[in-house]
Amino acid sequence: MTLQELLASLDKVLSEGDLQPEVLSVTEDSRQVKPGSVFVAIKGEHYDGHQFVKQAQEQGAVGVVVEDFETHDPLVGDSTALIRVKNSRKALGLLAAKLSGMPSAHLHMVGVTGTNGKTTVTHLAKSLLEAQGHRVGLLGTIGYVFGTEHRVASHTTPASVELQDMLKAMVNAELDVAVMEVSSHALALDRIAGCEFDIVVFTNLTQDHLDFHHTLDDYFQAKLRLFTECVDSGQKTRPKRALVNADDERAPLILQHCSIPTWTYGLHAHADIRAESVHLSMGGTEFLVSSPHGPLTIKSQLVGEHNVSNMLAAIGIGLEMGMTVPMIEQAVQSVANVPGRFERINEGQPFTVVVDYAHTEDALYRLLRAAKAITEGRIITVFGCGGDRDAGKRPKMGQVAARHSDVVIVTSDNPRTENPHTILTQIEQGIQSLLPEERCSYQIIADRAEAIHAAVSEAKDGDLLLIAGKGHEDYQILGTQKIHFDDREEARKAIHRQMDSR
CATH class of the missing domain: 3.40.1190.10 (Mur-like, catalytic domain)
Structure with a gap:
């Protein structure tokens, strides 16, 4: 497919240069550019793709798509066509779709x-x-x-x-x-x-x-x-x-x-x-x-x-x-279950353990309401909130958990680059904003594995333990590092440890 044929998928394009070369790939990553590529410059959260236009040209791009009309002239020769669009993100999807048929x-x-x-x-x-x-x-x-x-x-x-x-x-x-x-x-x-x-x-x-x-x-x-x-x-x-x-x-x-x-x-x-x-x-x-x-x-x-x-x-x-x-x-x-969505962990224990992805105020409320409708015992909830994400929901989730559980253990989710204790404090502020008669007992255990083990130790016959927030995820993000961690695996370890100690 020639560059001219590919560009037919876009509206209101201004172009300069040769549009007859064959296009082999479309990418927004300058590191992936090779001869025959079209590079689409996108303004991202951390980088502006317009800064890498020259690099793309040097690596053999047959065309570059830009939306920033005010920047310096991005091309230093005539071997790469310049295509100007209003929305390069949208252009990327349209070009990729066209090239893929x-x-x-x-x-x-x-x-x-x-x-x-x-x-x-x-x-x-x-x-x-x-x-x-x-x-x-x-x-x-x-x-x-x-x-x-x-x-x-x-x-x-x-x-x-x-x-x-x-x-x-x-x-x-x-x-x-x-x-x-x-x-x-x-x-x-x-x-x-x-x-x-x-x-x-x-x-x-x-x-x-x-x-x-x-x-x-x-x-x-x-x-x-x-x-x-x-x-x-x-x-x-x-x-x-x-x-x-x-x-x-x-x-x-x-x-x-x-x-x-x-x-x-x-x-x-x-x-x-x-x-x-x-x-x-x-x-x-x-x-x-x-x-x-x-x-x-x-x-x-x-x-x-x-x-x-x-x-x-x-x-x-x-x-x-x-x-x-x-x-x-x-x-x-x-359909038996969806991984990490009200997924029951059954290792022969006399109480119910459920792992769920609920990580918003509404999802946690729905999860707790579902639990209350099907259990006669206590509801024990383990949850946290992700770092570098919407902080406004943290106290609200704390309120929901404390209102609708019998025991709450607040722990880390994926702290990412935030201080885990800052997140835990914001959750606790929501719990503390409730009157004593409106909230259940709670404790804070920053280490998620320790929190799950403590919750399993707390559970008695007929109770329902909810481990919320991560669901199917088999990792935890600490700082910029992703380590292996699976709520389901950790729950099974804790259950067997408790059963072996009896």
Whole structure:
């Protein structure tokens, strides 16, 4: 593909130089530039790609894409074409998609966004659609899975070039569906530019990532883009659908602005796909569903009311994809668990241990509410908050944990470059802001392994121990170092230590 053919994917381009060379790759990383590359200069959080334009040219780039019109003339010769655009981040995604053959046009694209629930909804959707006979790729927090390949996730939603490469790999492997978690960062940073979605889902919106978005409205506006900019008709002619959680207060805004047909789903509000007669237990969940395609009877191994909402979203995806009611009922029942999402650790102990990814105020509240509905014993909660992230949620999470638990142990999550004790103090401030009669007993143990072992030692017959915040993660970030650490492994060690000592 020539540079001129590649640039046809962009609007309002100003270009200088030879546009006839063949393009072999597109990259925003100057270190990856080689002869035949197009280098896209992006202003990042720590570096400005415009500073590396000359380096890219020297390494053989056939073109450089810039958005900074005010900088010095970036080219010192005429061997590299200069392309000026308004938004180089968006250009990167569009160019990568074009060079990869517009892979999203050859896939049924399902995108799920929201603060909580994305991972569970996407895993459920993958299971349902595979039961229907589809070959499904999955991109999300837990990993990137397509065909026989399973990669560790660098982001919830991959970066632009990596995303298009993986979608192309799905097409080449003859997959026909891609199910993706679409993060607010990916939307705000145009990582999914060049993707056209067929089904999009909004799960909910609560406080998170305000270190990046600054305000809750900015956070919402980023989410909204999935329903306005990423579903517009391009090369696809098949029907499209948006699924919106009617129980979330922002649902009306999404319905108002969404440019494709919608279904709502929910437990409490009037909805097109609605759960009724919900029965929750430690063994699973049962409920009835009214839907545009008739009633369903759901029996699931997943636990908690929040998972009822997640299942409704996945059911909506299945219905839109043409699944029959019996097929959906059977497929939902077959899903045992999603890694790190209310994942039960059973080593024969007389109490329940659950590991969950809940790392926001709302997710922790939902987790504790689910726990309270299915246990008669005490609830012991171990949690912390990540460093270098939204600090405003720390005292709020402390309040939620202290209000709805019987015992709380505050510990480190991923402190990153922050002082762990600063984070713990901010969490404790939230707990201390409650009246004594409003909060449970608590202690602070900075070392996460020690905290888990202390919680297991505290647990008695019939109690439920929740270890929240990290879920599926098998690492902990201390400073700039990533060390191996898995809540599930640590819980099993603690359980066996306690059982051996009896």
